[in-house]
Amino acid sequence: MFVKQTVKGMRDILPAENEIREYLLDLLKSTYRSFGYSLIETPCMEHIENLSSKQGGENEKLIFKILKRGEKLGNALSGSESDLVDSGMRYDLTVPLARYYANNASALTLPFKAMQIGPVWRADRPQKGRFRQFTQCDIDILGDSSCNAEIELIHATTTFLDKAGVRGCTVLINDRRLLKAMMDYCKFPEESHGDVLIILDKFDKIGSEGVRKELLESGYTQESVDCYYDFFDKLQKSEDTLSFCAETLKEVLPEGTGENLQAIISTVRELTAAEDTKFVFDPTLVRGMGYYTGTIFEIRAESFKGISIAGGGRYDRMIGKYIGSDVCACGFSIGFERMIGALIEGGFDIPGRAEKIAVLYRRSFTLSDVASLQKVCNTFRAQGKRILIQQMNKNLGFQKKQLSEQGYRIVEVASPDEAAQALS
Amino acid sequence: MFVKQTVKGMRDILPAENEIREYLLDLLKSTYRSFGYSLIETPCMEHIENLSSKQGGENEKLIFKILKRGEKLGNALSGSESDLVDSGMRYDLTVPLARYYANNASALTLPFKAMQIGPVWRADRPQKGRFRQFTQCDIDILGDSSCNAEIELIHATTTFLDKAGVRGCTVLINDRRLLKAMMDYCKFPEESHGDVLIILDKFDKIGSEGVRKELLESGYTQESVDCYYDFFDKLQKSEDTLSFCAETLKEVLPEGTGENLQAIISTVRELTAAEDTKFVFDPTLVRGMGYYTGTIFEIRAESFKGISIAGGGRYDRMIGKYIGSDVCACGFSIGFERMIGALIEGGFDIPGRAEKIAVLYRRSFTLSDVASLQKVCNTFRAQGKRILIQQMNKNLGFQKKQLSEQGYRIVEVASPDEAAQALS
Secondary structure: OOOOOOOOOOOOEOHHHHHHHHHHHHHHHHHHHHOOOEEOEOOOEEEHHHHOOOOOHHHHHHOOEEEOOHHHHHHHOOOOHHHHEEEEEOOOOHHHHHHHHHHHHHHOOOOEEEEEEEEEEOOOOOEOOEOOEEEEEEEEEEOOOOOHHHHHHHHHHHHHHHHOOOOOEEEEEEEHHHHHHHHHHOOOOHHHHHHHHHHHOOHHHHHHHHHHHHHHHOOOOHHHHHHHHHHHHHHHHOOOHHHHHHHHOOOOOOOOHHHHHHHHHHHHHHHOOOOOOEEEEOOOOOOOOOOOOOEEEEEEEHHHOOOEEEEEEEOOOOOHHHHOOOOOEEEEEEEHHHHHHHHHHOOOOOOOOOOEEEEEEOOOOOHHHHHHHHHHHHHHHOOOOEEEEEEOOOOHHHHHHHHHHOOEEEEEEOOHHHHHHHHO | OOOOOOOOOOOOEOHHHHHHHHHHHHHHHHHHHHOOOEEOEOOOEEEHHHHOOOOOHHHHHHOOEEEOOHHHHHHHOOOOHHHHEEEEEOOOOHHHHHHHHHHHHHHOOOOEEEEEEEEEEOOOOOEOOEOOEEEEEEEEEEOOOOOHHHHHHHHHHHHHHHHOOOOOEEEEEEEHHHHHHHHHHOOOOHHHHHHHHHHHOOHHHHHHHHHHHHHHHOOOOHHHHHHHHHHHHHHHHOOOHHHHHHHHOOOOOOOOHHHHHHHHHHHHHHHOOOOOOEEEEOOOOOOOOOOOOOEEEEEEEHHHOOOEEEEEEEOOOOOHHHHOOOOOEEEEEEEHHHHHHHHHHOOOOOOOOOOEEEEEEOOOOOHHHHHHHHHHHHHHHOOOOEEEEEEOOOOHHHHHHHHHHOOEEEEEEOOHHHHHHHHO
16 A cells, blocks of 8 residues: 555655755855845746646646646546646746746846746656656846846856866857748748757757658658758858858848857856866757747756756746736756766765764663763754764664764764763 | 736745745754754655555645546546546655655665655645645654654754744643543543544634534543543643643553653753743644654744644654554654744844845946956855846936845946955
8 A cells, every 4th residue: 555666757865865965056056146146936836827838848748737626626527637637747947937027026126136946847758867856956037138148147057067076068059049040041831940940859869860851751841851951061061150050041040149149159158267168059959948039058068978967048038928028038957966966976075074973872871861962962063063873783883884884983982971072 | 828826825935035944944954964864855746545544634635636647547537536646745744754764774774864854735725824835844763762762853953943043932742642541541432533633633723612512513422521521620730730641541551651751851851952942741732643653742932923833753653554564753843934934024134144245337338348247256256255247227226226125235336347346
């Protein structure tokens, strides 16, 4: 009847890993705070309407849905699936942020720099390093339409990753408007741009020929597909890919898109102290979410086999859907699980780790002896020491071995007074 | 289509409140860590079987249930409600902790001191200060059957509450075995003990006569009800209520129950530095959860109109339901929302709050000027300063007023170099 495993695709986090998580989350919060971001919190559940609005792209297929309750459920049981549900678990922190701003606009001032850290849920097929509940760490700037927003989001994120010891980061940067221009240039029909992007985004998974095949099979014309591949051939041979795109697509690209990308890339390059961080224009970068309207970016780390550990972009038209008038917005999200998984695999250790002490007392200690021992330890706890008090087990050697493995310095005491000496 | 309000009964947390929350959570974590607790994390979702096992008492009626997905949902749609559901949101952190230990026993050593902080969900009727998603902060000791576990849990919790500035705490202490003995003594039938306790627990809400009426209406004999009220009359007139209970119930009370309570109360009293914290035996304390097997405790704070802000107890038979053999366990949980709500109402301010600086630059600044300004600020950010950079709004006076209200010191700069002087 009782099931001891976690719900499928979710995981328990053990103390040793959690020490690292807490260290990194503290570092992340202090770094982002130093850039003036305010930590906010939204509920983990959102109205099903907000989550099923085509903003979330493929993620909308992965929502954990909350069953209605009471009378409403009774009425619904005779109907279809959508009648049964009134809310769902958030699949990212951006949709909730937009709702948060809309709900609290009168108490917030623009530009608003928000930081949000919390779990999100996707009912995806579980696989190594991919879970159905995972933590995201987002920063967003609402109300700044200039590229200073992009620059500062990227700069704050790479500053944190550098401090956390993530080496060899490449920040890929593109613009949704440039992708749209590419599709217009190749005469893919406007209404299918979203579907074409989903196919183009599979480049990493199924390769160039796989993408070509899927485009043709999906019914796009030979002419459009050839045009796209011809464009890409020339692009790959060009010396300055961004200039090539801006020049070739100039009839269909909104003015200033190329210059904007150029300004972002050169400024973040200049601001960044970490020498092994690269900033690259990547015209193949798509990002899955339906809500992006401009710049998009992603970070891959060499040391992590090139997996994506952060992603973001500009979404100037999402908040307007809640309040009627648009508020420009841009954000960057770190996939905390992926980052920490790779760091731990690389043998990460917490710098300046606080000392942990295990005080082991004799089995002959009375209740009053233990209370006296607590009092002695309280003095040192007040100084910031972490002190675990344990009765000596019958197998003391094994107990000491286990505690040592958990990082404890061991102090054995025969009387409460001995602890005072040993701890000072 | 888009809904800007939160899901019913849930709430957004604004930056100012979250600064206080973060301060208190950091204080809580460092206090509990100083006592040797390890922070763990469990998923927010648990198997529906684990949540619907009569362990959670009334809370099991309040579960947010997760709808099945895909083919399984299709098969289930023709069935009843329970067919539709495969998991639910946790309503506390204790059921997940028991499952966590069972799932990871080989990687953990006993006694295991766990700390868990996270949201829980109850589909309760929303009311002032009571939400459908709220944060709990739990500490638990697994594998210590002695009353040292109770003593240390209570001591660590009151130590934190004292540090957090919660004044006038009363810790109420009772034992489920004593409640059971009372019911045996009055000859309430064994199988209805749970139901009787639910009625007795309404004492605060419906008063002595209300309880009497409900007991009789529920079909318990006049004799049992009279016996209970007679017992309570005598108890209230006795000088030492604990001794009275132990003496009167000695035929039906497990040996040592009274002495155990006495030892816990006198020891925590001795350990506690805070002079305004009281420790009281309360034979009317019930605690709703079905899983308690021994000592139970609860904290009410005078400054918070006597509402309960923490509760816990011993649950020696829960883990056994997952792994077949019992592991003794005891825990204490702080209701973080209630505590913080009352603290904020009392005008709480963070001691030693870090300075926040808003650097406002002229509208004439170029992109490159802003980048230079970022560089200057980075030097001070690395020293731990929190620096927000903003362009001057057209209505500068209003902008400065708003930032001041948010606690920012304001620095206006006409050139990037000016910032260096102003910040140092």
